[in-house]
Amino acid sequence: MKILILGAGKMGSFFCDLLSFDHDVAIYDRDPGRLRFTYNCRRFSDIEETADFDPDMVLNAATVKYTLDAFRLVLPYIRPDAMLSDIASVKTGLPEFYAEAGHPFVSTHPMFGPTFASLSNLADENAIVISEGSPEGIDFFDKLYGRLGLHIEHYTFAGHDRTIAYSLSIPFASSLVFGSAMKHQPAPGTTFKRHMAIAKGLMGEDDYLLSEILFNPNTAEQLQNISDALAELRSIIERRDSDAMKAFLDKVRANIAAPAL
Numbered sequence: 001m002k003i004l005i006l007g008a009g010k011m012g013s014f015f016c017d018l019l020s021f022d023h024d025v026a027i028y029d030r031d032p033g034r035l036r037f038t039y040n041c042r043r044f045s046d047i048e049e050t051a052d053f054d055p056d057m058v059l060n061a062a063t064v065k066y067t068l069d070a071f072r073l074v075l076p077y078i079r080p081d082a083m084l085s086d087i088a089s090v091k092t093g094l095p096e097f098y099a100e101a102g103h104p105f106v107s108t109h110p111m112f113g114p115t116f117a118s119l120s121n122l123a124d125e126n127a128i129v130i131s132e133g134s135p136e137g138i139d140f141f142d143k144l145y146g147r148l149g150l151h152i153e154h155y156t157f158a159g160h161d162r163t164i165a166y167s168l169s170i171p172f173a174s175s176l177v178f179g180s181a182m183k184h185q186p187a188p189g190t191t192f193k194r195h196m197a198i199a200k201g202l203m204g205e206d207d208y209l210l211s212e213i214l215f216n217p218n219t220a221e222q223l224q225n226i227s228d229a230l231a232e233l234r235s236i237i238e239r240r241d242s243d244a245m246k247a248f249l250d251k252v253r254a255n256i257a258a259p260a261l
Contacts, residue, residue, distance in 0.1 A: 001023045001024070001056045001057060002023070002024045002025075002026075002053060002054060002055045002056045002057070003019055003023050003024070003025050003026070003055060003056065003057045003058075003059055004025075004026045004027070004028060004044075004050055004053060004055035004057070004058045004059070004074070004078075005019075005025065005026070005027040005028070005041075005059045005061055006027075006028055006029075006058060006059070006060045006061060006062050006070045006071075006073075006074060007027075007028075007029060007060070007061040007062040007063070007066075007070065008027050008028075008029035008031075008034040008035050008037070008038055009029075009034065009061065009062075009063065011061045011087060011110070012027060012029070012061035012062075013027075013037055013038055015059060015061060015087070016038050016040075016041050017038075017039075017040075018144070018148075019059075019144075020039075020040040020041045021040065024042075025040075025041040025042070026041060026042035026043070026044055026049075026050075026053050026055065027041050027042070027043060027044065028044040028045070028047060028049075028050065028074075029045065030045070032045040047073055047074060047077060048077060050074055050077035050078060051077040051078075054078075054079065055078060055082055056082060056083065057082065057083040057084075057085055057137075057140075058071075058074055058078060058082060058083070058084050058085065059085045059086075059087070060084070060085065060086040060087070060088070061087055063206060063208070063209065064088055064089065064090045064206070064208060064209045064212055065206070065208040065209075067086060067088050067094070068093055068094070068097055071084060071086075071097065071101070075101065078103075080102065080103065081103070081104065082103060083103065083104045083105060083106065083134060083136070083137050084098065084101065084103045084104070084105040084106075085105065085106045085107065085108070085137060085141075086105075086107050086108070087108055087109065087110055088107070088109070089109055089164065089168070089209065089213065090164075090209070090212040090213055090216075091107065091109075091130075091157050091160055091161060092212060094107060094157070095132070095157045104133075104134040104136070104137060105133050105134060105137065106129070106130070106133035106134055106136075106137025106138055106140065106141060107129075107130040107132075107133055107157070108127060108128060108129045108130065108141045108145075109127065109128040109130075109160060109164075110125075110127045110145070110150075111125060111126040111127055111128060111167070112125040112126070112127075122148045122149060122150055123148075123149040125148075125150055125151070126150060126151045126152070126153065127141075127145045127150045127151070127152050127153075128152075128153050128154075128155055128160055128163065129141050129142060129145070129152060129153070129154050129155075130154075130155060130156065130157055130160060131154045131155060131156055132156055132157060138154075161216055161217070161218055162218050164213065164216060164218075165216045165217075165218030165219045165221070165222050166218075166222060168213050169213060169214055169216060169218075169219040169222050169223070170222050170225075170226065171198075172202060172210065172213060172214060173214065173219075173222070173223055173226060174226065175195075175198055175199045175202045176199075176202070177226075178195055178199055179199040179202075179203065182196070182199075232248065233248060236248055
């Protein structure tokens with residue numbers, strides 16, 4: 001299969017390495033300097049080169065802010081039956097775009113990234129494949145992610161957004177609250193240092209990506225859950241209620257012991 005990858009960032013380069021030994025892969029980036037870190041593929045710095053390459057699939061690995069722009073840039077240079085695919089963590093606007101574009105499509109979300117995951121060892125990581133896409137595209141990514149040992153879940157676009165509100169918005173918001181309230185410690189403990197490392201990793205992400213994930217329509221409900229839990233914990237502490245604290249801690253232990261939803 002001929003696959004064009006849009007964007008030579010960390011994830012684009014990762015998919016280029018992953019796919020280039022089994023497929024004819026080309027990668028495009030507006031910044032030619034980023035193409036230096038790709039190999040075993042064709043490297044395009046002019047989108048018009050796409051027409052001669054004639055890809056069967058376009059894998060959009062551009063940053064969330066430019067996902068739709070990247071698709072619109074390449075559409076004039078591909079066949080009507082060329083499959084469009086994205087790996088965006090935020091799916092806002094994509095269902096409408098795919099419906100309008102008229103191409104077969106497949107949308108997935110690798111639930112790992114270069115900030116915290118080791119891209120060379122993904123055995124404990126997860127991926128979401130959107131069930132509303134082309135059966136051929138879904139099968140392609142099911143097999144690809146399966147070879148990586150990823151745990152795969154299939155969701156609709158709406159189901160994906162609900163899941164992301166839970167799995168990303170809660171830890172993102174918790175880390176942001178930690179970072180906004182913390183003070184530097186001259187002798188930090190292990191727990192503090194671990195929280196600090198997570199907060200620093202989060203703040204190394206793109207501001208637009210963080211904002212779009214938190215602007216998910218389902219986030220407010222999750223934030224209310226955090227607010228309610230903090231209010232309960234504060235009340236227990238102010239009352240110095242040992243029995244209530246024991247019940248609260250038991251509930252937390254039960255929550256973290258339960259399988260992830």
